[in-house]
Amino acid sequence: MSLLVTKNLVKYFGDTHAVDHVDFTVKEREVLALIGSNGAGKTTLVNLISGLFPPDSGQILFRGQDVTHESVHGRISAGIARSFQLVNLFDQLSALDNVALTIFSREGKTRKLASLASADHAVWDEALEILRLFGLEGKAQMLAGGVSQGERKLLDVAIAYALRPKLLFLDEPTSGVSTREKTPIMDTVTSVVRSRGISAAIIEHDMDVVFNYSDRIVAMHQGAILADGTPDEIRRNEAVTTTLIGTTGPR
Amino acid sequence: MDVLVIHLVNALLYASVLFLIAGGLSLIYGVMRIVNMAHGNLYAFGAYVTAWAIGSVAGGAPTVLLLVLLPVGALAAAVLGAVLEPTLLRPFYRRAEEYQLLVTFGLLMILEDLLRFIWGPYPLSASEVFENFGSLTIGDSLYPTYNFLVIGVGIVAAIFLWGVIYKTRFGVVLRATSQNMRMASALGVNVNRVYIQAFTLGCFMAGLGGAIIVPGQSAVLGMGIDAVVLAFIVVVVGGLGSLEGALVGALIVGVVREAGITWFPEIELAVLYLIAAIVLLVRPAGLFGRP
Amino acid sequence: MSTPAVTASANAREAGSVRTVLRWAVPVAVLLLVVPWIVPPYTAILLTYGLVMAIGALGFNLLLGYTGLLSFGHSAYFGVGAYVVALMVKYLGVGSMELFLFGAIIGSVIVTAVFGWVCVRYTRIFFSILTLALSQVLWSLAFKFFWVTGGTDGLRVPTPSLLVGLVTGQGDKTDFMSHAYYHYVLVVFFAAVALMWVIVNSPFGKALQAIRDNETRAEFVGVQIWRYRFVAFLVSGVFTGLAGALWVPLNGLTTPDIIHWSFSGEIVFMTVLGGFRSFAGPIVGAVVFNYLKTYAVGYTVYWQLLLGAVLVALVLSLPTGIVGTAGRLAARWKKVS
Ligand SMILES: Nc1ncnc2c1ncn2[C@@H]1O[C@H](COP(=O)(O)OP(=O)(O)OP(=O)(O)O)[C@@H](O)[C@H]1O
Ligand SMILES: [Mg+2]
Numbered sequence: 001m002s003l004l005v006t007k008n009l010v011k012y013f014g015d016t017h018a019v020d021h022v023d024f025t026v027k028e029r030e031v032l033a034l035i036g037s038n039g040a041g042k043t044t045l046v047n048l049i050s051g052l053f054p055p056d057s058g059q060i061l062f063r064g065q066d067v068t069h070e071s072v073h074g075r076i077s078a079g080i081a082r083s084f085q086l087v088n089l090f091d092q093l094s095a096l097d098n099v100a101l102t103i104f105s106r107e108g109k110t111r112k113l114a115s116l117a118s119a120d121h122a123v124w125d126e127a128l129e130i131l132r133l134f135g136l137e138g139k140a141q142m143l144a145g146g147v148s149q150g151e152r153k154l155l156d157v158a159i160a161y162a163l164r165p166k167l168l169f170l171d172e173p174t175s176g177v178s179t180r181e182k183t184p185i186m187d188t189v190t191s192v193v194r195s196r197g198i199s200a201a202i203i204e205h206d207m208d209v210v211f212n213y214s215d216r217i218v219a220m221h222q223g224a225i226l227a228d229g230t231p232d233e234i235r236r237n238e239a240v241t242t243t244l245i246g247t248t249g250p251r
Numbered sequence: 252m253d254v255l256v257i258h259l260v261n262a263l264l265y266a267s268v269l270f271l272i273a274g275g276l277s278l279i280y281g282v283m284r285i286v287n288m289a290h291g292n293l294y295a296f297g298a299y300v301t302a303w304a305i306g307s308v309a310g311g312a313p314t315v316l317l318l319v320l321l322p323v324g325a326l327a328a329a330v331l332g333a334v335l336e337p338t339l340l341r342p343f344y345r346r347a348e349e350y351q352l353l354v355t356f357g358l359l360m361i362l363e364d365l366l367r368f369i370w371g372p373y374p375l376s377a378s379e380v381f382e383n384f385g386s387l388t389i390g391d392s393l394y395p396t397y398n399f400l401v402i403g404v405g406i407v408a409a410i411f412l413w414g415v416i417y418k419t420r421f422g423v424v425l426r427a428t429s430q431n432m433r434m435a436s437a438l439g440v441n442v443n444r445v446y447i448q449a450f451t452l453g454c455f456m457a458g459l460g461g462a463i464i465v466p467g468q469s470a471v472l473g474m475g476i477d478a479v480v481l482a483f484i485v486v487v488v489g490g491l492g493s494l495e496g497a498l499v500g501a502l503i504v505g506v507v508r509e510a511g512i513t514w515f516p517e518i519e520l521a522v523l524y525l526i527a528a529i530v531l532l533v534r535p536a537g538l539f540g541r542p
Numbered sequence: 543m544s545t546p547a548v549t550a551s552a553n554a555r556e557a558g559s560v561r562t563v564l565r566w567a568v569p570v571a572v573l574l575l576v577v578p579w580i581v582p583p584y585t586a587i588l589l590t591y592g593l594v595m596a597i598g599a600l601g602f603n604l605l606l607g608y609t610g611l612l613s614f615g616h617s618a619y620f621g622v623g624a625y626v627v628a629l630m631v632k633y634l635g636v637g638s639m640e641l642f643l644f645g646a647i648i649g650s651v652i653v654t655a656v657f658g659w660v661c662v663r664y665t666r667i668f669f670s671i672l673t674l675a676l677s678q679v680l681w682s683l684a685f686k687f688f689w690v691t692g693g694t695d696g697l698r699v700p701t702p703s704l705l706v707g708l709v710t711g712q713g714d715k716t717d718f719m720s721h722a723y724y725h726y727v728l729v730v731f732f733a734a735v736a737l738m739w740v741i742v743n744s745p746f747g748k749a750l751q752a753i754r755d756n757e758t759r760a761e762f763v764g765v766q767i768w769r770y771r772f773v774a775f776l777v778s779g780v781f782t783g784l785a786g787a788l789w790v791p792l793n794g795l796t797t798p799d800i801i802h803w804s805f806s807g808e809i810v811f812m813t814v815l816g817g818f819r820s821f822a823g824p825i826v827g828a829v830v831f832n833y834l835k836t837y838a839v840g841y842t843v844y845w846q847l848l849l850g851a852v853l854v855a856l857v858l859s860l861p862t863g864i865v866g867t868a869g870r871l872a873a874r875w876k877k878v879s
Contacts, residue, residue: 051764076764088762090755093748101748105764110749113773116560117745142831342858348666349612353814360850368844375837453567462600476804480678483671515848520682524675528660531672535664 003028003167003199004049004080011044018044020100020223026167031190032201036220037244043085045220046169050082051075062167076106079166083156083173085203091145095136095155098144100127102162104172127162134158134188150181152225157189168193170202172228174209182206186213211235219244253390258509260389264398265503267405271460272411272478273485274497275453281492285340288355290457291479292362294330295417297324297458298470299370299488305377305466314383321380321462328458336450341443359476367472376439376469401463408459409498416494425449429492490540495529499538563739574728583720587792588836590724592829593731595786599813599824600738601781606810607818608742609774610754611665615657615673616809618680621780621801622646622653623786624683628697628796639702639726642787645796651776653680658775662768665757674803681801696797699790719792727788734781735825741777742821750774782809808835811853817863826864 004026011019023112026032034042048055051072060068062078070078079250090098103123104110118124131137134154141146144155157173171177173189174182190213193200204210217234219227221244227237234240276290301324305317339358343351384397416422427435428445436442460478461470485504489496504523511519530537574593578586598620605611626649630636631736639741657676664672684691691697701718703710709722741747749770752760761767799805808831815834816827834852838845860867 071766072761073764073766076762082762084759084762088756088759090752090759092755093751097748101745101752102763104745104748110732110765110770111746113741113744113746113777115745116740116743117748119742120745159759162764180739286671311694339854349606350857350861352614352667352670353810354854357812357850357853357857359807360846360853362850364844364847364850368847407656480674480803481796484675487668487671487675517686518683520686521679524679524682527675528672528679531664531668532660 002026002132003063005061006045006049007059007061008049009052009060010056011041011046011048012056018221019042019048020221021058022043022217022223022225024225026199026201027216028199030196030199030215031193031213032199033214033217034201034203034220035205035207035210035217035244036226040220041223042173042220043171044223046171046201046203047166050080050169076163076165079164080169081160081163081165082169083153083160083171085171085175087149087156089144089155089159091143091153093144094141095144095147096124096127096140096150097133098129098155098159099162100124102159105125106163118249129156130162133192134161135184150185153177154185154188161192166198168198168200170200172203172205174204174206192250253392256389257392257394258513260394260398260402261407262502262505262509263402264505265508266386266501267402267408268460268464269407269455269485269504270498271404271456271463273482273489273492274408275456275460275466275487276479276482277286277327277489277492277494278412278456278542279450279453282343282487283446284342285344286355286491287353287358288452289359289362289475290354290355290453290478290482291475291477292359292366293328293331293364293454293475294456294461295470295472296362296479297461298330298364298465298474299375300324300327300458300463301462302375302377302470303370305380306375309463312379313515314380317377317380317383321466322459324462324465326458328461329365329455331458333451334446335454337429337443340450341446359479363472363475370470372472374469374471375465377466378469380466383416394517397466401467403465404459410458412494421448424498470497479524484523487527487537488530490537492535492538496537496539571732575725578721578724583716586720586724587716587834589791589829590719590727592832593727594785594792595809595812595832596825596828597731597734597788598784598785599809599816599828600710600734601785601814602809603818603823603824604738604742604750604774604778606813607820608747608822609750609771611771611775612670612810613661613673614670614803614806614810615661615675615677615780616782617778617805618657618673618790618803618805619650619654620679620786620805620809621677621796621798622650623783623788624790624796624800625691625786626650626783627787627790628699629690631699632697636816637700637703638706638792639704640706642702642791643730643784646715646783646787647780650780650786654776654779654783658772658779660777666821669756674806677801677803677806679805681798684798684801686758691798694797696795698795700794702791710865723792723809727792730784730788734784738781739821746773784866788832811849814853815856815863817866819862820865820869823863823865830864 006022009019009022022045024045027115036042047053049060051070052114055068059066062080065078067075067078092103093101100123103126104117109120128137128140131140134157136151136154136158139151144152153173157170160168170189174185177185186209192198202214213233217229217231218225219234219240227234227240228238272290272294276287280286301321304320304323308316308320337353343354381395381397384395384400386393386395412519416425424440424445428440428442432442481504485497485500489500490505506522508519511522515522544550577589596618602616603615605613623646626646629644630642636642660676661669661672683692701715704722733849749760749765752765753767757767758786812827812831813824814827815831816825817823835845835849838848842848
């Protein structure tokens with residue numbers, strides 16, 4: 001069954017056809033890789049689905065519900081969460097606070113003015129648990145602005161994960177990270193995603209990572225979907241090999 | 252009918268001075284992304300210097316001489332700007348916007364008292380020029396001729412600026428820097444120099460506003476603080492960083508002010524601020540601003 | 543690693559746990575309570591002014607320090623508090639301080655709700671200019687509608703009665719202000735500080751800090767930014783309005799000057815002086831600023847120049863203010879010893 005379906009999704013920036021009539025689906029419990037050269041429109045597609053800006057036309061269905069005009073808040077409640085290509089954290093809060101705030105928000109507790117945040121042990125326990133899941137418990141007290149790039153990437157994912165989504169978009173979780181760090185990050189992320197039975201759509205440039213970790217691959221080119229299939233099918237797909245593989249790599 | 256003409260001329264008079272002040276403010280913001288809270292004090296400084304220069308030549312001097320002295324205030328404001336930018340503002344470009352506002356607010360306090368220190372607490376006037384120009388008749392009423400000079404200066408300044416910005420090499424550099432400072436810098440533009448030039452030009456405009464208004468109304472303490480708020484309204488309405496916006500904003504504010512003084516004096520200022528608020532609600536970046 | 547310990551230290555950097563805060567707050571509170579008996583009345587009255595402004599600055603800093611919005615229009619809410627009291631005296635003949643505070647809260651809720659509704663759509667310089675412009679609307683009204691507001695002459699406010707009439711200011715005014723009224727203000731001040739401390743350390747306060755740090759991400763963890771900003775604006779304005787109401791009996795007179803945007807500048811000044819990144823910053827800043835200004839005004843007619851130079855020097859060299867700098871020095875000293 002499809003968790004997410006987009007129908008004829010369109011977003012132009014002036015003459016740039018960033019997303020051009022895209023029909024994109026994510027199934028339940030799958031790890032999907034979204035690939036494509038720089039400027040292919042991957043991030044824009046995620047921006048549309050997560051509600052950063054509205055599409056020019058087209059439709060977004062999530063679990064059968066039309067969420068095309070839903071607010072960001074509404075989409076998060078429905079179960080769509082995302083991380084960001086350029087890390088987006090609360091730099092002056094500790095790593096633990098970053099996650100705890102997310103949980104407070106998810107639980108609707110940020111409406112409380114008259115109670116101390118530190119008194120809500122359930123939230124802090126869960127926040128610490130999530131940091132542990134991503135191997136970040138040692139950095140819990142450090143300011144998010146002060147940890148390494150790889151850890152920032154993971155924390156960005158941890159925050160999105162803390163929203164308990166049904167569908168998690170990860171925009172290049174390993175970009176700007178040393179090759180040595182990539183494997184542990186992807187191991188962590190995919191094992192968490194699979195063990196919780198949620199779906200993930202991961203944008204990734206490193207083809208080794210893509211082939212190793214995904215169930216299905218969607219390739220984009222100039223705003224349109226070029227190919228869609230299993231890793232094996234994509235490996236054999238000539239259109240993909242000529243336009244993408246070999247011509248792109250991690251920036 | 253004649254009354255309407257007089258109101259219209261009055262509105263243009265306000266608009267000319269406001270355009271000079273707000274245009275300078277907007278130019279500086281457009282290029283440097285800094286809002287100078289002390290901008291009104293440069294306007295006041297221009298007014299004081301001109302009033303002092305004209306007052307210091309003996310009475311009965313020929314009008315031509317007085318007219319030559321008129322722009323002295325503008326030049327003085329420009330010099331002050333050229334000194335302030337590298338010393339006081341430059342350390343703040345890399346810091347958060349709040350700090351820029353705060354430091355220019357401190358500057359406002361300092362300049363306000365410097366005016367008092369130099370020229371004392373009493374108003375300074377240069378009405379000799381104003382009187383020498385006499386008046387002309389519009390319908391049955393007399394109207395001061397000097398006001399037309401102010402309007403003329405406003406128009407010339409607008410055309411001059413348009414020329415500088417769209418027709419000169421300096422203008423190209425200015426626009427490039429305002430659009431993307433890093434890119435301009437990478438292309439070999441000396442950003443520091445552009446900044447000091449833009450700031451000086453902006454201050455010159457404010458000073459010119461003060462210089463041409465002072466024959467008509469005296470220079471008083473606090474005039475800068477009042478003016479800068481009006482200038483804020485103009486740039487908010489027109490769009491921060493846009494000169495066309497400053498022009499249109501100044502015209503709107505000029506007309507509303509004149510109408511307000513005539514027909515609804517109690518709420519004249521309130522109406523102006525409300526217009527600014529409404530424009531922002533409808534068009535957040537102002538009429539001509541880039542969102 | 544046991545969780546309560548983690549949470550305590552997690553918040554220690556921000557504001558300190560309840561216990562560490564109390565270790566500071568209790569001695570300070572005791573000292574403040576006995577001040578009228580150990581200093582001359584004039585000094586006590588000056589401190590009363592300082593405490594009143596501290597409440598206002600505390601409210602202001604909920605926006606600047608915790609939400610990342612620099613308001614240049616808080617004079618408006620201070621003015622609303624003060625003028626509501628003055629108008630209650632003039633038109634309703636009210637003389638009870640409790641009714642004054644109640645009226646001021648109602649008045650500032652209404653005005654901040656309207657202004658906030660407009661302003662929270664903007665951030666950065668646009669927010670600053672818009673708050674400034676809106677405050678000037680009120681200033682011009684107070685200035686122009688002299689038959690209601692007294693124009694530049696302002697409105698007089700007599701000594702109020704405290705605690706529903708239990709304490710009246712019949713005798714010597716200086717004595718009343720430096721003792722009964724001082725303690726009254728002090729109690730309101732304690733309540734305001736405690737309330738604000740809870741607010742900034744509540745889940746709501748965390749959401750505000752998240753918005754300050756990263757608006758986009760805050761939205762993408764489900765925080766509805768405008769709403770939170772609006773509530774912060776409301777709380778902030780009401781604190782400042784309360785300060786205005788407490789200020790006006792002390793001063794005995796309210797004029798449009800306190801609505802003018804240069805007074806907003808003073809509120810900004812004191813907050814930055816104390817340090818807007820720390821909870822205690824605005825409190826320390828307001829008290830110190832009050833002495834600084836009184837001293838500067840008595841010392842020279844060019845007090846603005848003096849204060850302006852202080853502000854520039856402060857922003858240039860001590861951007862974390864008195865509290866931030868003191869904290870840094872203390873940390874260094876601890877490391878050395
Ligand atoms: N906010 C925007 N305004 C204007 N153009 C945009 C905007 N966002 C993206 N674009 C353009 O849309 C196209 C698609 O960009 P997008 O960021 O979606 O690509 P991408 O596939 O994520 O690339 P990358 O691998 O580099 O992240 C690009 O040409 C980009 O310049
Ligand atoms: Mg991208």
